[in-house]
Amino acid sequence: MTDAPPSRRRAWPVILLATVIAGSLAGAGAVAWTQSNADTVAGLTPVLTPSSPAPTEPPLATADPSPSIPALPNRDFEAGNKGPGVRILQRILAGLDYDIGNIDGRFGDDTHHAVVAFQKVQGLPRDGVVGKATRRALADPVVPVPRHPKRRGTSIEVDLTRQVLYLVQEGDIGRIVDVSTGGGYTFVSRGVTKVAMTVTGDYEVYLQKDGWYESSVGPMYRSSFYLRGFAIHGSASVPPYPASHGCVRVTMSGIDRLWPKLHLGTKVSVYRS
Numbered sequence: 001m002t003d004a005p006p007s008r009r010r011a012w013p014v015i016l017l018a019t020v021i022a023g024s025l026a027g028a029g030a031v032a033w034t035q036s037n038a039d040t041v042a043g044l045t046p047v048l049t050p051s052s053p054a055p056t057e058p059p060l061a062t063a064d065p066s067p068s069i070p071a072l073p074n075r076d077f078e079a080g081n082k083g084p085g086v087r088i089l090q091r092i093l094a095g096l097d098y099d100i101g102n103i104d105g106r107f108g109d110d111t112h113h114a115v116v117a118f119q120k121v122q123g124l125p126r127d128g129v130v131g132k133a134t135r136r137a138l139a140d141p142v143v144p145v146p147r148h149p150k151r152r153g154t155s156i157e158v159d160l161t162r163q164v165l166y167l168v169q170e171g172d173i174g175r176i177v178d179v180s181t182g183g184g185y186t187f188v189s190r191g192v193t194k195v196a197m198t199v200t201g202d203y204e205v206y207l208q209k210d211g212w213y214e215s216s217v218g219p220m221y222r223s224s225f226y227l228r229g230f231a232i233h234g235s236a237s238v239p240p241y242p243a244s245h246g247c248v249r250v251t252m253s254g255i256d257r258l259w260p261k262l263h264l265g266t267k268v269s270v271y272r273s
Contacts, residue, residue: 072130126241151168207224
């Protein structure tokens with residue numbers, strides 16, 4: 001049985017609020033495993049935590065709108081934009097715990113994936129463009145809460161339906177990361193036809209490989225394995241839909257920021273909402 005998390009509302013940090021207002025006014029280690037659930041490495045026996053059924057409903061709470069948070073300019077924002085408006089956007093996303101990278105006023109790859117992750121959680125089209133619907137959601141966002149709020153320390157939750165990863169620290173979501181998981185298609189690895197799927201359940205990280213490894217289905221970067229060949233790893237391709245061979249793909253810069261938080265024994269929960 002899983003923990004039943006309470007609803008909660010977003011409390012914007014005072015320091016962040018002041019900063020945003022001011023801004024607006026101022027104008028390969030060991031041999032690695034492959035990505036397929038059928039791939040194994042001879043001589044290595046993974047230590048697994050038995051899988052458990054996932055709850056049927058994801059816990060979500062509606063954020064408390066704060067009129068003191070400055071609104072974005074009434075215009076669209078997309079990749080390639082830069083300036084004070086983009087900086088406000090980045091600070092709002094950072095305040096909502098999305099993995100934004102640097103707050104530099106430039107709408108680059110990190111900001112694009114943070115926007116896509118936000119759109120996924122809000123149930124919006126995943127185009128990475130901050131249009132009218134996304135601006136409206138930023139003013140009154142739905143804020144996710146972890147499925148296992150009573151876990152201590154740091155853990156990972158992967159929502160396959162929303163295609164996001166939650167870094168949970170002491171029962172609270174500390175970071176929301178854009179991911180791409182198993183695409184459901186068939187593929188051939190080492191002469192065997194397999195299905196690209198990400199298995200649900202509760203696990204622990206049992207093996208980590210820093211750096212690059214060229215698996216039978218593609219390169220993997222900074223991999224944390226939690227079930228046979230399933231890993232959370234960096235990839236140059238993280239589309240806004242399920243596309244992997246079964247692993248949890250994170251962007252290259254995203255896994256660099258996430259890697260220090262992942263350790264042997266880190267709990268990983270994979271579920272559908």
